Structure formats: structure tokens, C-alpha cells
Amino acid sequence: MSGDEKSFLADLDPAEHELVVREQVVFANLRQLRFPMLRYRRWDSLGSVELARSNPTKVMVAMVVQVDSAGSLPTASGYMYSFLQKGPGIRIVGIEPTPISSLPHDLPWDLDSLSAIRAGSLTLAYDSTVSNSDELAQRLSRAAAFVRGKWGQRPMPDTLFVFMSRSEETIKRWFNAGTPASGRSFILAGVDPLARPQSTWTSSFVEFWYPTGSTPDYPNGPDPNRVELVARHEFTHALTVKVRGQRAPAWALEGFANWVMWGDEQTGRQFVTGWTRQAAGQGQDVGQLPDDKKMAGGGGLNYALSQSVFQMVADRWGAGQATDFYVRTISGSTLDEATKTTFNLSGDDFSGQWRAYVRTLR
Numbered sequence: 475m476s477g478d479e480k481s482f483l484a485d486l487d488p489a490e491h492e493l494v495v496r497e498q499v500v501f502a503n504l505r506q507l508r509f510p511m512l513r514y515r516r517w518d519s520l521g522s523v524e525l526a527r528s529n530p531t532k533v534m535v536a537m538v539v540q541v542d543s544a545g546s547l548p549t550a551s552g553y554m555y556s557f558l559q560k561g562p563g564i565r566i567v568g569i570e571p572t573p574i575s576s577l578p579h580d581l582p583w584d585l586d587s588l589s590a591i592r593a594g595s596l597t598l599a600y601d602s603t604v605s606n607s608d609e610l611a612q613r614l615s616r617a618a619a620f621v622r623g624k625w626g627q628r629p630m631p632d633t634l635f636v637f638m639s640r641s642e643e644t645i646k647r648w649f650n651a652g653t654p655a656s657g658r659s660f661i662l663a664g665v666d667p668l669a670r671p672q673s674t675w676t677s678s679f680v681e682f683w684y685p686t687g688s689t690p691d692y693p694n695g696p697d698p699n700r701v702e703l704v705a706r707h708e709f710t711h712a713l714t715v716k717v718r719g720q721r722a723p724a725w726a727l728e729g730f731a732n733w734v735m736w737g738d739e740q741t742g743r744q745f746v747t748g749w750t751r752q753a754a755g756q757g758q759d760v761g762q763l764p765d766d767k768k769m770a771g772g773g774g775l776n777y778a779l780s781q782s783v784f785q786m787v788a789d790r791w792g793a794g795q796a797t798d799f800y801v802r803t804i805s806g807s808t809l810d811e812a813t814k815t816t817f818n819l820s821g822d823d824f825s826g827q828w829r830a831y832v833r834t835l836r
């Protein structure tokens with residue numbers, strides 16, 4: 475990927491015009507993204523392949539990419555390559571993305587022509603709908619610095635790769651996301667030297683939708699302040715992956731990201747109080763932490779209740795304890811273990827204190 479487009483395209487069948495054009499776009503995108511390492515390798519097996527005479531022969535290939543700097547595992551994405559004997563040589567006649575386990579597919583650089591700019595360790599890649607990339611990159615890097623400051627010396631990825639579009643349709647396609655969201659982070663599993671997925675998270679890709687008009691998250695239309703706020707939330711997910719276990723409870727992930735996002739702003743407290751007051755007034759149960767299923771459904775109340783846990787911890791024990799408690803809850807401890815280690819309280823006693831705290835907010 476050292477800038478040699480010719481060798482990147484060399485094995486493609488020139489008769490497959492669409493494929494050649496698509497791979498030219500992929501090359502131009504990847505060159506700008508400048509991942510610390512990127513290579514392709516056989517994925518399905520290491521055995522030799524016998525080419526059929528007339529039909530294309532399919533081979534699974536992994537694109538192994540180092541997203542974070544050295545010291546972290548790379549991640550990988552899968553492709554089905556079709557090879558055909560053409561005259562004296564073998565040509566690639568097809569390349570189709572194919573999922574490898576849970577690793578990401580429908581990668582933005584395979585789908586659309588991107589431009590990229592760098593702001594420190596952050597790379598912002600955007601499509602042709604984004605016209606104020608300098609301003610947005612500045613906001614994003616400020617948000618990243620904010621989150622890194624809160625996280626302190628705890629382990630985190632060095633780099634952030636961010637993808638941005640103003641098009642709802644594009645955001646739905648990128649990373650196979652399906653529904654548009656103002657921000658989303660895609661955590662990446664590390665792979666071993668054979669590109670087999672491991673059970674550790676290595677880094678993330680972050681996607682932002684900076685809309686052209688008004689959306690529920692942007693009621694007054696495009697707003698760089700709002701981008702910065704959403705970025706703090708998403709970067710909290712992205713920068714804390716290295717301590718995250720395989721089954722981190724969603725209330726802890728979202729509650730902490732929201733708590734970090736607001737910083738010391740009064741608006742953050744108002745968000746919690748507003749939602750709990752409204753829900754209590756309607757006779758809804760505000761004494762239970764939402765489970766993963768509830769969190770997946772979204773909703774302000776679920777996020778407010780989750781956020782209130784970290785708000786209470788920070789008020790009573792300090793911001794550092796809120797972060798320590800988060801690390802324990804997402805890295806595999808049960809609630810009981812996490813509260814005993816952090817506050818010397820049983821899970822039940824802690825939950826009781828939290829319920830009483832939520833009652834004071836109404």
C-alpha cells in the first residue's frame with residue numbers, strides 16, 4: 475500500500491471494468507487512511523487451490539489491518555475472491571465482501587469515495603456530502619482530548635478512525651448499520667497471525683451522521699456543538715475497548731459514556747432529572763437498572779437511569795471512583811464484586827443507595 479496503484483490492481487482482469495474502477499476507489503481510500511499496517515492473506519485454509527477450467531474458483535481472503543499503533547492486535551475483514559485462468563495467467567474476476575465471524579463488513583472505504591484529513595492521532599474520513607471537514611475535525615479532536623483526559627493513564631488505543639457523512643442513506647450502508655444514528659462506534663475484535671478472531675477488543679471505528687436538515691438528535695439542524703457532544707459519547711466507547719470484556723452490561727457502557735459526554739455541564743443533570751421525574755410521574759418503574767434488551771431499544775429514560783449511577787458515584791466518592799467502577803463493571807466483574815471492591819458495599823446495598831438517590835432527583 476506504499477502508493478503503488480499499479481501493483482494493487484495488477485492481478486485484476488482488465489475485462490472486469492466495474493471491478494477495476496471499484497478497486498481504484500478502494501486503493502485511493504486506503505492510501506489516504508494510512509493504517510499502520512495492512513495486508514491480505516488466505517483465510518479459508520492454507521491448502522493449495524486447484525483452478526477449475528471454465529468456472530471461477532472462489533477463495534476466502536482476509537484483509538488484515540492494524541488500526542491501532544504497534545503493540546495492539548490487528549483486526550480483519552473478509553472477502554470472497556474469484557480467480558479464473560485467462561490465457562497464460564490467473565486473473566481476479568470478482569471481489570465480494572464476506573463476513574468473517576463478527577468482524578465488520580460493509581466498510582466505508584469499499585463503498586464510497588472518501589477524503590481523509592488527520593488531526594493528531596485522529597483520522598477523519600468523509601464522503602462528498604461533508605463540506606466543513608476542517609471544522610468538524612477540530613471539534614472531533616477536541617472531544618477526543620476531553621475523553622482521553624478523563625480516562626487518564628488507563629489503557630486505550632492511540633488512534634481514532636472516524637467516518638462521516640451527511641447522507642442518511644450512506645450512514646445506513648456503512649458498517650451494515652441499517653438504521654441511521656447520529657453516532658455509533660464499532661468495536662473491533664483482534665485477530666491472530668492467521669487472521670482468526672480472538673476474544674479481545676483491539677480498537678474501534680467510529681461513524682457520525684452530520685445531517686443536512688433536522689433530525690431528532692439535531693432538532694435545530696446541523697450543529698458543530700452537537701457533533702462535539704456526540705463525539706465525546708462515542709469516543710468514550712471507542713477509547714475504553716481495551717478493558718472491555720465480552721459481555722459488558724449495556725447500562726454501564728451507555729451510562730458511563732453519557733456521564734463523560736456531559737462533563738460538568740448542568741445540562742447532564744437536567745437530562746437525568748427530567749427523564750426520571752417524567753417517568754415517575756407516569757407511574758413507571760425507575761428503581762431498576764435497564765437490562766441489555768431495554769437498552770437496545772434506546773430511549774432517554776434508559777440512558778438517564780444508567781447515567782445516574784455514575785453521577786451518584788461521582789457525587790459521593792469522586793470522579794476517579796466513577797471511572798474505576800466502570801472499568802470493573804465492563805471487564806467481567808459482577809455488580810456485587812464491583813461494588814465490594816470499589817465501595818466496600820454489597821451489590822444490594824449499592825442498589826438500595828442508588829434507588830434512594832434517584833428518588834431525590836424527582
Ligand SMILES: [Zn+2]
Binds near residue numbers: 707708711727728
Ligand atoms: Zn453509546
